[in-house]
Each structure stands twice: as C-alpha cells, then as structure tokens.
Amino acid sequence: MKHFFAPTSVAVVGASARAGKIGHDIIRNLQTSGFAGAIYPINPKSPEILGLKAYPSVLDADGEIDLAVIVVPAVAVLPVMEECAQKRIDSVIIITAGFKESGPEGIELEKELARIAKRGGIRVVGPNCLGIIATGSGLNASFAPVFPKAGSLALMSQSGALATAILDWSVQNGIGYSKFVSFGNGVDVGVVDLLRAWEDDPETRVIVAYMEGLPNGPEFMRVAKEVSQKKPVIVVKSGNTQAGARAVSSHTGSLAGSGEAYTAAFKQCGVIRAHSVEELFDLAVAFAYQEIPRSRRVAILTNAGGPGIMATDAVETAGLELAPIGADTVAKLRTKLPPASNFHNPVDCLGDAGADRYNFTAETVLADPNVDAALAVLTPQTSTQPYETAEGLAAAAAKYQKPMLACFMGGGAMTGAIDLLGGHRIPNYPYPERAVQALATMVRYREWREEPEDPIERFEADIEAVKAIFRSARAEGRVNLGEIEAREVVQAYGVHMPKSRVAQNAEEAARFADEIGYPVVMKIVSPDILHKSDLGGVRVGIRGRQEAMDAFELMMLRIRRYAPNADLRGVSVQEMVQTGREVILGSTRDPQFGPLVMFGLGGIYVEVLKDVSFRVAPFGRRHARMMIDEIRSAPLLRGARGERPCDLDAIVASLLTLSQLVTDFPEIVEMDVNPLKVGEPGQGAVAVDARITITEQSQ
Numbered sequence: 128m129k130h131f132f133a134p135t136s137v138a139v140v141g142a143s144a145r146a147g148k149i150g151h152d153i154i155r156n157l158q159t160s161g162f163a164g165a166i167y168p169i170n171p172k173s174p175e176i177l178g179l180k181a182y183p184s185v186l187d188a189d190g191e192i193d194l195a196v197i198v199v200p201a202v203a204v205l206p207v208m209e210e211c212a213q214k215r216i217d218s219v220i221i222i223t224a225g226f227k228e229s230g231p232e233g234i235e236l237e238k239e240l241a242r243i244a245k246r247g248g249i250r251v252v253g254p255n256c257l258g259i260i261a262t263g264s265g266l267n268a269s270f271a272p273v274f275p276k277a278g279s280l281a282l283m284s285q286s287g288a289l290a291t292a293i294l295d296w297s298v299q300n301g302i303g304y305s306k307f308v309s310f311g312n313g314v315d316v317g318v319v320d321l322l323r324a325w326e327d328d329p330e331t332r333v334i335v336a337y338m339e340g341l342p343n344g345p346e347f348m349r350v351a352k353e354v355s356q357k358k359p360v361i362v363v364k365s366g367n368t369q370a371g372a373r374a375v376s377s378h379t380g381s382l383a384g385s386g387e388a389y390t391a392a393f394k395q396c397g398v399i400r401a402h403s404v405e406e407l408f409d410l411a412v413a414f415a416y417q418e419i420p421r422s423r424r425v426a427i428l429t430n431a432g433g434p435g436i437m438a439t440d441a442v443e444t445a446g447l448e449l450a451p452i453g454a455d456t457v458a459k460l461r462t463k464l465p466p467a468s469n470f471h472n473p474v475d476c477l478g479d480a481g482a483d484r485y486n487f488t489a490e491t492v493l494a495d496p497n498v499d500a501a502l503a504v505l506t507p508q509t510s511t512q513p514y515e516t517a518e519g520l521a522a523a524a525a526k527y528q529k530p531m532l533a534c535f536m537g538g539g540a541m542t543g544a545i546d547l548l549g550g551h552r553i554p555n556y557p558y559p560e561r562a563v564q565a566l567a568t569m570v571r572y573r574e575w576r577e578e579p580e581d582p583i584e585r586f587e588a589d590i591e592a593v594k595a596i597f598r599s600a601r602a603e604g605r606v607n608l609g610e611i612e613a614r615e616v617v618q619a620y621g622v623h624m625p626k627s628r629v630a631q632n633a634e635e636a637a638r639f640a641d642e643i644g645y646p647v648v649m650k651i652v653s654p655d656i657l658h659k660s661d662l663g664g665v666r667v668g669i670r671g672r673q674e675a676m677d678a679f680e681l682m683m684l685r686i687r688r689y690a691p692n693a694d695l696r697g698v699s700v701q702e703m704v705q706t707g708r709e710v711i712l713g714s715t716r717d718p719q720f721g722p723l724v725m726f727g728l729g730g731i732y733v734e735v736l737k738d739v740s741f742r743v744a745p746f747g748r749r750h751a752r753m754m755i756d757e758i759r760s761a762p763l764l765r766g767a768r769g770e771r772p773c774d775l776d777a778i779v780a781s782l783l784t785l786s787q788l789v790t791d792f793p794e795i796v797e798m799d800v801n802p803l804k805v806g807e808p809g810q811g812a813v814a815v816d817a818r819i820t821i822t823e824q825s826q
C-alpha cells in the first residue's frame with residue numbers, strides 16, 4: 128500500500144487542460160498540495176497540461192510510475208488498466224463512476240476490472256471514488272477542493288460525497304489528517320486493507336471510518352480487534368438494512384436486522400461506534416488531542432451552577448465517577464475562592480470569576496491525585512475572561528499531564544478562546560453532555576483494552592448425533608425440525624431438557640406419565656403441525672393416569688378430524704417444569720457476520736419490548752455474561768424487588784453451548800430455545816422447547 132500514500136511519481140490518466148474537468152483539478156491539486164514527486168499528465172490529445180509535459184499513454188512516460196489516477200470515462204478504464212499492468216504500475220486509483228453502482232452492465236465491467244487488476248498485480252482504490260490524500264507526502268491525488276492540514280486522524284470513507292463535506296468542515300475547524308482515502312465501490316482496497324495499512328502508521332493516532340457495508344464480516348472482526356488494541360478505531364455505519372428477504376420463522380430471526388449484527392460485532396472487537404458524523408468527530412478529536420484518562424474519576428470545573436449540574440448528571444449517566452476532591456485541595460481552594468463557592472465536585476468558582484480565580488481553581492484541582500481527568504465548563508458572564516481562562520487551562524493541563532476537555536458555552540464571546548483551546552489540543556464541546564460522552568468513550572476504550580482475552584471454550588458434544596438428525600430430516604424433504612428432533616439436537620450439546628417419551632397409545636401415555644411423575648405435559652408429535660395448541664394438540668398440568676389416557680384419546684380424535692392428512696407420530700409425554708424464570712435464546716444467520724446469537728427474557732419482554740441482546744458466535748464467557756447484563760430487564764434476573772435471583776451461570780453456560788452449536792453447524796439458519804426455564808442459583812436451567820430451521824443442503 129506504500130505507493131498509495133508516498134509515491135515518488137504519479138500519473139493522471141485523463142488529465143485535461145480544460146478547467147472544470149476532474150482530470151484538470153487533480154493535476155492542479157497535485158501541484159498545489161506540496162507533492163515533491165514527478166507528475167505525469169496522460170492525455171492523447173494535449174502535449175502539455177498546466178505547464179507539465181503530457182504523454183499520450185502511460186507507456187510513453189519516460190520514468191517509472193508508482194501510482195496512477197484514472198479519470199477517463201468508464202468505457203476507457205479497462206484498456207487503461209491493461210496499459211498500467213504493462214507499465215508495471217502496482218497502485219491505481221479509479222475515480223470514474225459507472226461500475227457496479229450503476230446496474231448489470233456496470234457489475235460486469237467491475238468484475239472484469241477486478242480480473243485485470245489481479246492478473247496485473249495491481250492494487251486498486253475505487254472505482255467511483257474521490258481519491259486519496261496523504262498530508263505527510265503532500266499528496267492530493269483526489270479532486271477534493273480542499274487540502275486539510277497535517278494531523279493524526281486517518282479517515283476512510285465509502286462515500287465520496289460525505290468525505291468532501293467532512294474535509295471541508297475539517298478545514299474550517301482546523302482538524303488535521305494524516306491520511307484520507309475515499310474507496311468508493313471498494314473493488315479491491317477496502318476497510319480491512321486500510322486498517323492494516325494504518326495500524327502501525329506512526330503518523331496516525333486515531334482511525335476514523337464511514338462505512339455502509341462490509342464484504343467479509345469475520346475478517347473485519349479479526350483485523351479490527353487487533354488494530355483496536357493499538358489505536359482507537361471509530362466507525363459510523365449507515366444503512367441498517369434488514370438481513371434479507373427470506374421468510375423468517377423464529378423470534379430471533381424477526382428481531383435481528385443487520386444493525387444488530389454490526390452493533391454486536393463492533394462491541395466484540397473493540398470498535399467504537401458513533402451514531403452520527405457529529406459524534407464521530409466529537410470522539411475523534413478527543414482521542415486525537417488528549418491522552419486517555421487513567422480511570423473513571425473526573426473533576427468538573429465550572430463558573431455556573433446549571434451547566435455544572437448538567438455535566439454532573441451526564442457523568443453519572445455515562446458511568447463515570449465524580450472524583451472525590453481531597454481535604455488538602457478543598458483547604459487550598461478556600462484560601463482564594465469566595466465562601467459561597469462549591470469546593471466539592473462539581474467545583475464551582477462562581478459566575479463572577481475572572482481568569483485568575485478560574486485558573487487557580489483548575490490548577491489546584493488538577494494537582495489533586497484523586498483527579499484523573501477534567502471537564503472545564505465556562506459560560507460568558509460579565510466578569511468572565513474566556514481567552515485568558517483558556518490560556519490558563521492549557522497551562523494547567525500541560526503542567527499536570529491530565530486529560531482535559533472543555534465546554535465553553537456560548538457564541539461569539541467564546542470563539543477566540545475556543546480557537547486558542549484547539550491550538551493547545553484541548554477539544555471544546557458546545558454542551559457538557561457531548562464532552563462527557565467523549566470522555567466516557569475514552570475511558571471505556573481503555574477498559575476494553577485492559578480486559579483479559581475472552582477465550583472460546585469448547586464443551587463436549589455429540590456432533591455425529593446432530594448430523595444424523597439433520598440428514599434424516601433432509602431425507603424427508605424437511606428443513607424445519609420437529610420438536611422432538613430439535614430437542615435431540617440441543618440435548619446432544621448438553622442442554623438439559625425435561626424428561627420426555629413418545630407414546631403410541633393411551634396405555635403407553637399413562638405408563639410414561641407414571642414413570643416421569645406428575646404433573647406432565649402432553650403434546651402431539653407431527654412434522655406437519657407447527658402450531659400444535661391451535662388444534663388442541665397441547666395439554667399441560669395432567670395430574671393422573673386417567674387424565675393422561677383421556678388426553679391421549681382426545682388429541683388423536685381432534686387431530687384426525689382437523690388435520691386428517693397430517694403425519695401423526697404419537698404423543699410426547701413430558702415432565703412439566705413448573706418453576707423458573709422464562710428466558711429465550713436463539714440464533715439467526717447474518718449475511719455479513721454469520722451466526723448471531725440472541726438472548727432475552729421470555730414472554731412480553733421479547734415480544735412487546737424487544738428487550739434482547741446479540742453477539743456474533745463464537746464468543747467467550749465474558750460476552751455471554753455481558754449479553755445478560757445488557758438487557759434492560761437484567762435486574763429481574765439478578766433478583767430485584769424481592770424476587771429470587773436466577774442461576775446466571777446456567778444461562779451463561781446455555782449461551783456458550785448455543786454459540787458452539789451454531790458455529791459447528793453453519794447449516795442452522797435459525798433456531799429458538801424458547802423458553803429456557805432458569806432456576807435459582809445452583810439449580811440450573813431446562814430448555815422446555817426448541818425450534819430449528821436448517822438449510823436444504825448440508826454445509
């Protein structure tokens with residue numbers, strides 16, 4: 128990838144002498160951005176472009192070419208690529224649109240483009256992109272109208288248009304970049320290549336990405352996890368499309384759009400997700416400018432009560448802690464601050480504070496060993512001296528080497544001071560909540576990095592038994608497993624199911640019920656009947672022999688009458704699990720990431736409130752535990768309001784088992800274990816019912 132960011136020579140194929148043409152703008156950008164290497168304009172008609180000698184083809188250029196930027200119409204791109212291959216150019220940017228984004232012909236064209244590139248050993252950025260900027264080598268191989276200053280952010284964007292807007296905004300706000308890549312259709316170079324290219328790039332401190340989709344989810348997760356250990360990766364992902372048009376037959380399937388898969392995947396690989404471009408930059412600037420706080424303990428400095436309280440609320444909501452201000456610090460503050468000040472966090476030096484008082488406060492509080500980060504809130508009042516305050520804050524932050532974020536609230540009165548803060552790499556936010564959010568994200572990132580590995584455990588499982596069940600269902604032309612089969616699959620992986628036998632006559636039903644112990648549940652067994660209760664095919668709470676026999680006869684009668692053609696395989700007599708909290712576990716297959724496992728509380732919690740959490744399988748014990756903690760109703764499982772707590776270890780074990788099952792068997796398209804009844808701590812969990820859909824072909 129070196130030639131994309133530090134080429135010694137660049138050819139622009141489709142360079143034009145005519146102002147207003149993209150091929151003209153790119154030559155001018157290369158000339159004005161400070162690029163010191165050779166520039167070769169390529170144009171069959173013009174001998175000279177913008178004062179540079181032009182060549183009819185790359186093959187005519189006298190020197191070697193490290194990077195070619197192609198900006199000829201789509202029909203001419205493939206022959207140009209062939210010439211690039213002949214010239215042994217290994218890096219090409221294709222600005223031209225009209226490829227896979229434009230319909231079937233474009234799709235074919237792009238496939239052919241990929242073939243030529245592969246054959247010729249050429250790495251390609253684009254097509255349909257804005258180009259590349261690398262400030263370190265003064266390279267503007269794009270048609271972006273602005274060139275940002277050098278800085279430590281590296282930005283990749285799938286959308287060229289959004290990237291132009293971001294660059295424009297960045298120039299106005301003095302945000303600097305190391306590298307910038309608009310990769311458009313991503314025929315070759317994409318998110319994963321750029322993560323790899325920047326993970327050890329000394330110029331890049333923070334990687335920022337705008338993405339709409341990914342060609343290979345698992346590969347992204349693997350690489351992003353490694354890169355995130357080294358530097359923060361912040362992503363805005365747009366376009367939460369549904370998982371596809373196929374019919375969904377499980378709860379899990381209906382609750383899992385691809386948005387859930389991305390959210391889960393990002394959590395699992397430490398990627399920081401921003402939900403808007405605004406948030407992306409709130410976070411990016413904090414990470415780029417400041418060190419990551421050592422702990423959650425933050426001090427709020429303020430000259431105004433209201434904003435101080437807003438900041439305090441935000442700190443609590445975000446899971447940060449108000450640093451306890453030490454007695455020595457309070458004593459020192461008292462020597463200079465009016466008695467009406469608040470000497471504890473949030474430290475309020477009052478509205479009439481000039482720069483002297485505010486900065487004394489900042490200096491004193493930052494010196495406190497209990498304080499690991501500070502948020503300086505300032506509102507413009509008559510005695511306020513924003514500029515001088517900003518200078519003092521910068522000096523204090525530098526002296527104590529502690530992360531500081533600012534919230535200078537207001538308009539014109541604050542502009543100069545905010546610029547000064549920016550010059551000292553102190554990010555400013557218009558409202559306390561946004562500043563606190565940025566700080567909290569930094570702290571969470573540190574905590575993620577410090578977490579030990581979450582190893583994938585393997586449990587004993589009867590893989591052959593599962594294969595046999597799938598084979599026999601397919602042999603009968605079924606992809607929806609019957610309840611008995613689904614139970615056997617889950618059981619083969621060690622999940623406890625209630626005791627159960629299939630009876631062929633009333634006598635047998637009574638005998639099995641006696642053996643299992645009352646009360647029992649009886650259910651009709653037929654692969655043709657999915658909704659058994661609608662046809663009277665389920666009876667719960669059967670308490671004696673006679674009742675079991677009657678239930679058997681009645682079920683048979685009803686099914687023969689209402690579903691005369693159904694393949695009837697008997698009646699299953701099951702132990703009735705009476706106690707325990709109902710939770711649901713499930714899995715669905717995401718087109719990008721593969722098996723996605725879901726957890727939630729049963730009943731209305733999943734059906735109405737959609738209170739569920741997801742992880743991409745396989746995952747380890749910590750993530751299984753996080754899945755439980757993430758649902759809003761988790762306190763109910765932990766034993767809120769006098770309820771007995773549940774056996775959380777049993778839920779974790781069931782989630783890990785499910786994760787292993789769906790990883791071992793990619794042919795499981797969807798499954799629900801619903802309900803899993805969970806007893807009190809130490810009592811375990813029992814899967815009362817399961818449902819599984821597999822692919823038609825084994826995989």
Ligand code: COA
Nearest residue numbers: 141143149169170171198199200222223224255256257287
């Ligand atoms: N080799 C070298 N130069 C060639 C050539 C070839 N094989 N074929 C054509 N050219 C020259 C043309 O003669 C012209 O130069 P001129 O101005 O001196 O005549 C120049 O290349 C451009 O060709 P032209 O036909 O004028 O095309 P254009 O500039 O109107 O459009 C694109 C070319 C690539 C800009 C256009 O096809 C396109 O894709 N636009 C969309 C770009 C976009 O939005 N990308 C995504 C951004 S996010």
